[in-house]
Amino acid sequence: MEEHLTVCGLPAREEPVINQNIDTGIFILLRRKCKAWVMLSPNHPKSKVYYKSYAERRKEMTRHMVKYNNFIIHPFSLFMMYWEYFISRRQPLAR
Incomplete structure (x- = not known):
């Protein structure tokens, strides 16, 4: 395995996983917005408890990004908070 060295000869510091997945590629701003909706949100009331x-x-x-990438919506994400709100506000169908 090739080791990347800095100018002074020390091993290069690896970039965080979150930066590798969100900060590279095309449509960076759009992907950041979409990812922010499905990742853990500090604005979710339960995330402040846990x-x-x-x-x-x-x-x-980081755990969520590495283990599940784009396939799982975090239970304490903004998407789940709004989803639960809209589902609970839904009126039953009149018969």
């Missing part, structure tokens, strides 16, 4: 610090939230976001 993930009290920034480090815990960042660790969970």
Whole structure:
């Protein structure tokens, strides 16, 4: 395995997984917005209960990105918060 070295000869620091997936490629801003809707959100009321610090939230976001990538919507994401709101507000059909 080839090791990448910096100018001073030290091993290069790896880029965080989140930056590799979100900061590269085409339509970066659109992908960031879409990904923000399905990832853990600090604005979700339950995320503040379960993930009290920034480090815990960042660790969970990294875990979610590495393990599930784009295939799973996080339960404490903005998408799920709005989905639960709209589903609970839905009126039953009149018969």
